[in-house]
Amino acid sequence: MSLWAVTFLEYWKRTCSTLSHRWDFLSFPEQECPRPEFSAMAPMTTRNPITGAEEPYFPENKRFRRTVTGCMVIIIMVAVVLMFLIAIILYRTIISVVIYKTVRTNSFFGISAVTIASLSGSVLNLLVILMLSKIYTTLADILTRWEMHRTQTKYEDMFILKVFIFQFVNFYSTPVYIAFFKGRFVGYPGMYKTLFGIRNEDCGVGGCLIDLAQELLIIMVGKQIINNIxxxxxxxxxxxxxxxKMHPLLTNKAQTMMNVSPWEADYDLLVCEGLFGEYLEMVLQFGFITIFVAACPLAPLFALMNNWVEIRLDAQKFVTQYRRPVVERAQNIGIWFPILQFITHIAVISNAFLIAFTSSFVPRLYYRYTRNNTLSGFVNFTLSTAPESYIQQHHNISCDHLPEFYELLVIRLSCVIIFEHVVFFIHRLIDLIVPDIPEDVELKMKREHYMAKQALAENKVQHLLFELYFL
Incomplete structure (x- = not known):
């Protein structure tokens, strides 16, 4: 999946160059006009050094201070997300203990107490995530407007960056905790570690990968279902x-459509607010199916099913419920592509650590080649033991790591380094071998450039002949 992610980005660059050439956006103008909101709210004007025209101006030092303030707000909101994460962790621990103590006489409920707490905690976490997403998107829009960016491209880039940073922490903090931190700080009998006086939660019998897959499915699939509805x-x-509201006397839709012209009927529809929500949804989904795919191989299947439904819902929505959008020129997808590149790099590193540290893949290989090829006794090999004589002689029991632990640690770190170097090497090799612009598009561009130069030369010759004729 990591190789697919890096290959997908290379394919997208080629597709983007093909579409830009087809729609004649390769020669996109570098100079962009100021935003209407910026022109209306700018406190002063200054002369543009390139065009020489008077343009609205906002001092850079004030914009810098406002940008720093916006970054502080992002940090505060990220801290709020982490506070909710800690609250969810405490909730799961408390609920599992309460359920276990309440129904401990029933063996079934006693075993499934942790599962019930984990499922309810995941659903509660999904609701908190969606609530914080709505709040912060509105807050990010207000902050970006307040920062007074000159061009529409800069405004959209800063708004998208703010929302993505928050959404990245908001959606992926819980899976990251389960994948890399849950069960690492439990302690041992007689010396359990606690958080606010409550014992730290441990992974289930099947390991942390089962909990991670469950959390991913609930968050990703739950978000998809809620968004589609x-x-x-x-x-x-x-x-x-x-x-x-606009036609209170006409309650029949058919009657309304017959009495007004098509452009008036289009005016009754909703204003198209752009594709920011669609892009954000696809980028977050891309992160789910790449960053944690080693723990949940079914995530790409659910993403494919969602996209099949999403395409039809969006088509119906944009054709029948929204006004025809105003066309805007764009050379590429802007800051979304660097965001996808960032997610791809994070996915490679994340999957390397998931395979090496969270799963039992490396310990099984180590045990197979050093102890028993049939994996007989592997479970006992993974457990901690203390000799009876040591326990009798020492009242304060402490655990020391065996040499095998450090050997496994070195092997795991080696696997991470080898995995990410191999994937990034293949990525770099594909980038060098496969050109960003397809060969047929490059030939068309060269042909168009040659024809333009030839037409310009013929025009100059005709102009000279015209002057000589009249002279």
Missing amino acids: EEFVSPKVKVWWQRN
Whole structure:
């Protein structure tokens, strides 16, 4: 999956160059006009050194201070996410203990107490994530407007970056905790470690990968279902409300469509607010299916099913519920592509650590080649033991690592380094071998450039002949 992610980005660069050439966006103008909101709210004007025209101006030192303030708000919101994460951890621990003590006479409920607490905690975590996403998206829009960015591209890039940083922590903090931190700080009998007086939670019998897969499926699939329902129901309700508000006497939709012209009917629809939500949803989904795919191989399948439904819901929404959007020129997808590259690099490193440290893949190989090829006695090999004589002689029991622990640690770190170096080497090799612009597109560009130069030369010759004729 890591190789697919890096290959996907290379394929997208080629597709982007093909589309840019087809739609004649390769010669996109470098100079961009100021935003209307910036022009209206800028406190002063200054002369543009390139065009020489007077343009609205906002002092850079004030913008820098506002940007730093926005970064502080992002840090505060990230801290809020981490506080909710700690609250969810404490909730799971307390609920599992309460359920176990309440129904400990029933063996079934006693065994599934941790599972019930984990499932309810995952659902509660999903609701908290969606609530914080709505709040912060509105806050990020207000902060970006307050920062007074000159161009629309810069405004959109800063807004997208703010939202992505928060959403990255918001959606992936719990899976990262389960994958790399849960069960690492439990302690041992007589010396258990606690958080606010409550014993730290441990992984289930099947290991942390089972808990991680469960958390991923609940967050990713739950988010997809809620978003699809919202995209299907919310526009219809808004359009119905807007039509009743604008035409209170015409309650029949067919009657309304017959009495007004098509452009008036289009005006009754919702205003298209752009594709930011669609891009953000796909980027977050890309992170789910690449960063944690080693723990949940079914994630790409659920993503494929969601995208099949998403395409049809979006088509119905944009055609029947929204006004025809205003066309805007764009040379590429902007800051979204560097974000995808960042997610790809994180995915390679994350999967390397998942395979080496979270799963039992490396310990099994180590035991197979050093102890027993049939893995007989592997479970006992993974458990900690203390000799009876040592326990009798020492009242304060402490655990010391055996040499095998350090050997395994070295092997695991070696696996991480080898894995990520191999993937990044293949990525670099593909980048060098496969050109960003397809060969047929490059030939068309060269042909168009040659034809333009030839037409310019013929025009100059005709202009000279015209001057000589009249002279």
